[in-house]
């Protein structure tokens with residue numbers, strides 16, 4: 001469903017759709033992707049979203065001033081196309097915890113979606129919830145004392161909401177992660193169940209029986225909003241939108257899981273439902289996100305600021321192609337499909353309208369490289385090969401951590417910077433990325449040689 005606000009106003013022509021989806025992480029990607037699919041579903045009138053910010057309230061405040069309406073600015077090679085998206089029925093600050101609990105108690109709420117970034121899952125070294133983090137301990141203590149107490153972590157908020165639903169007796173619900181994680185449904189299930197177990201084994205058992213954790217592969221390049229986007233939307237529509245979202249035309253959503261309480265007819269908007277997302281997930285995370293991270297660290301060393309600029313540089317392009325050759329050897333997908341996918345990625349990256357900043361992509365490398373770069377790297381080593389493309393990505397990250405390129409923005413910045421500036425930086429950074437990698441002498445030598453090659457002077 002799309003709505004057409006009257007010029008100069010942001011009032012809906014028809015009522016907002018009833019809230020049946022609750023979303024955590026009211027960022028740009030949610031509004032370019034899941035909200036767009038929901039607005040374009042054949043049953044859009046019956047499915048509204050109540051979305052909560054992750055931390056700061058401003059995004060919700062801006063959207064509430066516009067009655068939840070906002071402009072998606074689709075930026076294609078043929079120009080900019082604005083569209084008002086109307087599926088966001090309510091926007092809340094993260095601190096509106098009572099509203100969140102109240103929504104989860106309602107039987108008509110059928111799906112909880114997430115785009116909260118990789119960091120918000122609070123994973124420890126073993127891949128499960130890091131129960132030793134102070135914020136996890138604090139949330140668990142608060143919920144033990146009062147199940148409706150305000151909490152701040154995503155696992156804590158989800159468990160509090162599910163406990164409220166259980167107490168209300170309003171039945172099953174599906175939690176659907178839309179974050180760039182491998183096995184995002186299983187990871188969400190693991191952190192939520194572990195957190196619930198810290199409070200009450202019966203609650204963890206109820207979650208295991210009544211809550212579905214669906215997985216999804218999500219794709220639509222969605223940069224942050226800039227003043228230029230706000231101005232462009234005003235030029236094209238004659239309306240001031242405080243919170244437009246720029247995105248590329250391409251969009252993909254591949255979902256696996258059950259929705260016992262119902263869901264929108266997302267297929268009618270182009271989503272694809274499959275039994276197992278794994279091959280799609282590997283294709284997307286390794287090829288798209290893996291090359292993004294490579295460019296995010298290597299591009300700035302050559303003076304580039306955006307994906308489009310970096311990939312237009314033959315040196316960066318060659319590194320990406322080498323990395324893709326290495327990763328593709330381990331993807332269970334026909335070669336012709338992979339070749340088409342790579343071509344399409346290069347076209348998407350070259351889109352001049354999508355100014356996707358390398359600095360945005362560079363954030364959180366300690367969480368991203370293990371998902372995007374390390375799988376191909378390890379598979380190549382297991383096959384006895386020395387992967388130069390993967391090594392270039394790791395070497396560029398070391399340079400980034402040493403202060404070259406974009407500023408370091410990483411939840412593990414202290415450890416990562418200490419590793420990259422230690423007497424044995426390549427070994428220590430590889431060990432940080434995956435246990436045992438730093439002991440692989442051939443790999444250490446290869447990354448060290450790439451580090452030199454990326455050093456001052458000709459790259």
Ligand SMILES: NC(=O)c1ccc[n+]([C@@H]2O[C@H](COP(=O)([O-])OP(=O)(O)OC[C@H]3O[C@@H](n4cnc5c(N)ncnc54)[C@H](O)[C@@H]3O)[C@@H](O)[C@H]2O)c1
Nearest residue numbers: 025026027028029054055115116117120179180220221222
């Ligand atoms: N932008 C894209 O192109 C894109 C594409 C595919 C997938 N994604 C996924 O969506 C996520 C969000 O991307 P975005 O572009 O919307 O970013 P964004 O910065 O616009 O929004 C991020 C949202 O997550 C919340 N958040 C951030 N850190 C959090 C934390 N530690 N705990 C709780 N909430 C937290 C923020 O408050 C905000 O609501 C990405 O991390 C990625 O997993 C993004």
Ligand SMILES: O=P(O)(O)OC[C@@H](O)[C@@H](O)[C@H](O)[C@H](O)CO
Nearest residue numbers: 180218219220221222289292361
């Ligand atoms: O959103 P992140 O921070 O997980 O990763 C940055 C980009 O690689 C990512 O946003 C891609 O643009 C996106 O995954 C494309 O669908």
